[in-house]
Amino acid sequence: MKPLTCAGVEEQIDLYVADECEAEQKSAIARHLAVCPNCARAAEEARELQGLLSLRLRERDNLQALRSRLEREKVRTRRPMILSLMRRTAAVAAMLLVMVGSLAYLGLWQPRPVRDEGPQVAILWQSDDAEIRRAAPNRLEIVSGQVHLEITPGTAKGSAAMIETPAGVAQAKESRLFVEVAPRTRETPGAPSAAVLVLSGEVNFLNDKGKAAVRPGQVLEAKKNAVPHAEHVDRQMNMEKVQALPASALRRDWGEVYRALKKE
Amino acid sequence: VGWIWGTDVETVALSLVLFGDVGTSSRQNDGNRRALSASLPRAVMETTLPLPRLRSDAELVKLCVGGDSHAFRELSERYYRPICAFLFKRVQQVHLVEDLAQETFLEAFRALKEKRPPENFSSWLFGIAVNRCGKWLRRRKPALFPGNEPPDSLSTPFVSPKEELEEQQKRLASLEDGLAGLSDEQRTLLDMKHRQGKTIAEIATALGQPAGTIKSQLSRIYKLLRSRMSAEEATS
Numbered sequence: 001m002k003p004l005t006c007a008g009v010e011e012q013i014d015l016y017v018a019d020e021c022e023a024e025q026k027s028a029i030a031r032h033l034a035v036c037p038n039c040a041r042a043a044e045e046a047r048e049l050q051g052l053l054s055l056r057l058r059e060r061d062n063l064q065a066l067r068s069r070l071e072r073e074k075v076r077t078r079r080p081m082i083l084s085l086m087r088r089t090a091a092v093a094a095m096l097l098v099m100v101g102s103l104a105y106l107g108l109w110q111p112r113p114v115r116d117e118g119p120q121v122a123i124l125w126q127s128d129d130a131e132i133r134r135a136a137p138n139r140l141e142i143v144s145g146q147v148h149l150e151i152t153p154g155t156a157k158g159s160a161a162m163i164e165t166p167a168g169v170a171q172a173k174e175s176r177l178f179v180e181v182a183p184r185t186r187e188t189p190g191a192p193s194a195a196v197l198v199l200s201g202e203v204n205f206l207n208d209k210g211k212a213a214v215r216p217g218q219v220l221e222a223k224k225n226a227v228p229h230a231e232h233v234d235r236q237m238n239m240e241k242v243q244a245l246p247a248s249a250l251r252r253d254w255g256e257v258y259r260a261l262k263k264e
Numbered sequence: 265v266g267w268i269w270g271t272d273v274e275t276v277a278l279s280l281v282l283f284g285d286v287g288t289s290s291r292q293n294d295g296n297r298r299a300l301s302a303s304l305p306r307a308v309m310e311t312t313l314p315l316p317r318l319r320s321d322a323e324l325v326k327l328c329v330g331g332d333s334h335a336f337r338e339l340s341e342r343y344y345r346p347i348c349a350f351l352f353k354r355v356q357q358v359h360l361v362e363d364l365a366q367e368t369f370l371e372a373f374r375a376l377k378e379k380r381p382p383e384n385f386s387s388w389l390f391g392i393a394v395n396r397c398g399k400w401l402r403r404r405k406p407a408l409f410p411g412n413e414p415p416d417s418l419s420t421p422f423v424s425p426k427e428e429l430e431e432q433q434k435r436l437a438s439l440e441d442g443l444a445g446l447s448d449e450q451r452t453l454l455d456m457k458h459r460q461g462k463t464i465a466e467i468a469t470a471l472g473q474p475a476g477t478i479k480s481q482l483s484r485i486y487k488l489l490r491s492r493m494s495a496e497e498a499t500s
Binding site for chain 1: 310321333335337340341344345348349352356357358361362365369370374377412435436439440443454455457458459463464478482483486487489490493
């Protein structure tokens with residue numbers, strides 16, 4: 001194809017920019033534009049004109065589309081407001097956490113000790129083979145052995161201390177008691193048993209089978225698979241005498257313990 | 265200083281001075297109206313008078329912040345065309361300009377919804393457009409060129425944004441004048457080509473005319489508009 005002149009390009013430039021020329025003509029114009037700055041400028045002008053025309057003629061449609069998007073945005077902005085509030089709250093909480101953590105790490109801030117307002121359990125005496133676990137200030141687990149306990153009520157009235165044994169749980173608010181837990185051994189096969197001797201106050205003992213109230217001077221016997229049974233022993237019994245006895249003397253039938261104590 | 269751009273039959277879309285609010289008092293509004301009347305093409309004058317009362321950008325922004333969505337609609341109608349022209353100068357792609365313009369207005373809308381009113385709406389809005397444009401330009405792959413021949417875009421002389429906008433406004437105004445001088449048939453052709461996005465072959469089929477006739481008609485219209493814009497540029 002013969003090279004185009006500037007006049008020929010000028011004639012076709014608008015259709016070229018609008019992409020409405022034949023392929024051969026298109027490439028001939030492109031070649032000419034590459035070497036002719038005047039025609040290249042004219043092409044730029046034509047491109048600008050057609051771009052502005054498209055924008056101008058589509059303006060109403062575009063504005064309509066924009067209005068629709070704004071309407072949708074108006075509905076959508078409500079949810080992000082809640083989200084942003086949540087996000088801000090979370091950010092403040094995280095900041096506080098970091099501050100407290102940093103202060104605690106530097107030793108500048110100590111968390112206030114939790115004031116225990118519940119009943120307190122004091123271990124006055126325990127046999128050498130006693131195994132005791134402290135679950136909480138007012139919760140004690142006696143796995144085996146003999147223990148002399150004193151329970152004092154806390155400032156929060158109404159809640160009781162829990163003394164857990166393998167045969168059940170003893171609940172007491174203010175009392176002194178002696179607990180013996182005989183674990184299952186070769187000599188004592190069967191379910192582990194517990195005995196509670198109440199010296200003052202009142203103790204409720206309960207397990208899966210039932211419950212029994214134990215008063216001062218009474219001894220309670222319980223096995224895991226049997227209803228707890230309370231029996232009067234002696235109101236004059238006191239722990240000093242019990243403590244004086246050797247452990248081997250106590251770990252027998254409670255009748256013998258009672259008789260031994262009476263002899264003392 | 266006022267600048268008019270509006271030919272819609274029902275409303276007058278006014279795109280007033282960028283980087284400055286429209287007058288805030290009624291006296292300023294009257295002044296603007298007079299300036300507008302003087303610069304409006306006759307065809308527009310006939311269809312749009314009397315002019316509606318103009319509310320300033322500041323007034324509309326205040327209403328937007330108060331939750332009036334119609335106020336933002338008014339602002340978007342006022343600034344849509346200048347923003348598009350501004351973006352087109354930079355990205356040269358019609359569809360991209362439309363997307364960026366939408367994003368610009370949406371961002372402005374969100375900011376106003378969050379009660380963050382700008383001191384000067386127009387400069388703030390154009391700032392958003394510049395940022396949107398910048399983001400897009402940064403996403404593009406860098407153009408490679410030989411070191412001894414920098415591309416034309418790098419050798420473009422610096423023009424201040426205000427000057428550039430004034431120049432754009434003049435070009436848009438001359439284009440609008442040119443459009444106003446076209447016949448209905450010519451307008452239909454442009455509408456089919458540029459709004460409906462039809463090819464010349466499709467237009468020819470739709471109108472039942474040979475494609476060559478449509479080609480030459482379109483060519484003539486483009487030339488007419490270009491010569492008009494060039495002439496006005498030369499006189500200014």
